[in-house]
Amino acid sequence: MPARPWPWVAAFAAIVAATAAILLAMGRVPICTCGTVKLWHGVVMSRENSQHITDWYTPSHIIHGFLFYGAAHGLMRRAGLMPRLVASTIVEAAWEIAENTEAVIQRYRDATISLDYFGDSVINSVSDIGAMALGFLLASRLPVRATIAIALVFEIGVALVIRDNLALNVLMLVWPLDSVKAWQAGG
Known part of the structure; x- marks a missing residue:
């Protein structure tokens, strides 16, 4: 008989709520200071980037879910799906x-x-956690090849459109390269 999911759903919700509370305590704005909440904001070089529900970085968070599913599957073999999701949610939070x-x-x-990045709104951070959870659950249901294909489509597609993606984001935070920065700036 499968374990009841509700305690794990409650744990997930508590982690998200605690994260929102911590971000608010850190001085993060609840929503965009523009006063609106958009489902999608697609202008990366703007003060509204990372301020709405979804944006060009949402696919990166879905890929986080893919990666966390793989890591949790390898590291938590005896745990069920929901404990793995909760552990992954702690990491994303x-x-x-x-x-x-x-x-x-x-x-x-x-x-x-x-250059104009000043942090995420709380609604964007909460949505990013939701995107990770979506990616995690997709990875739990899709064949590995399909998950990898989706990740590649996201990475290549986003790179072509905005000259950034998860891999470039990590590279530039850890080991910035002037050539990549110039390419990202359109040079």
Whole structure:
């Protein structure tokens, strides 16, 4: 008999709520200071980037879910799907909190083309956690090849449209390259 999912759903919701509360306590704005909430905001070089529900970085968070599913599958073999999702949610929530510290925000400004980046709104961070959960659940149901294909389509597609993606984002935070920064800036 499968374990009841409701305690795990409650744990997921509690992690998301705690993350939102921490971000608010850190001074993050609940929604875009523009006063609106959009389902999609597609202008990367704007003060509204990372302020709405979804944007060009949402696919990166879905890929986080793919990667976390693979890692949890390997590291938590005896645990069920929901405990793995909760563990993955803790990791994603920790990233959302770390990403919105002044040190990481400044790193984005210094090392990437995100000169106007000033952190995520709380609604965007909560949506990013939801996107990770969606990716995690998709990876749990899709064949590995399909999951990899979707990740590649996301990475290549987003790179072609905005000259950024998860791989480039990580590269530029960890080991910034002037040639990549120039290409991202359109040079």
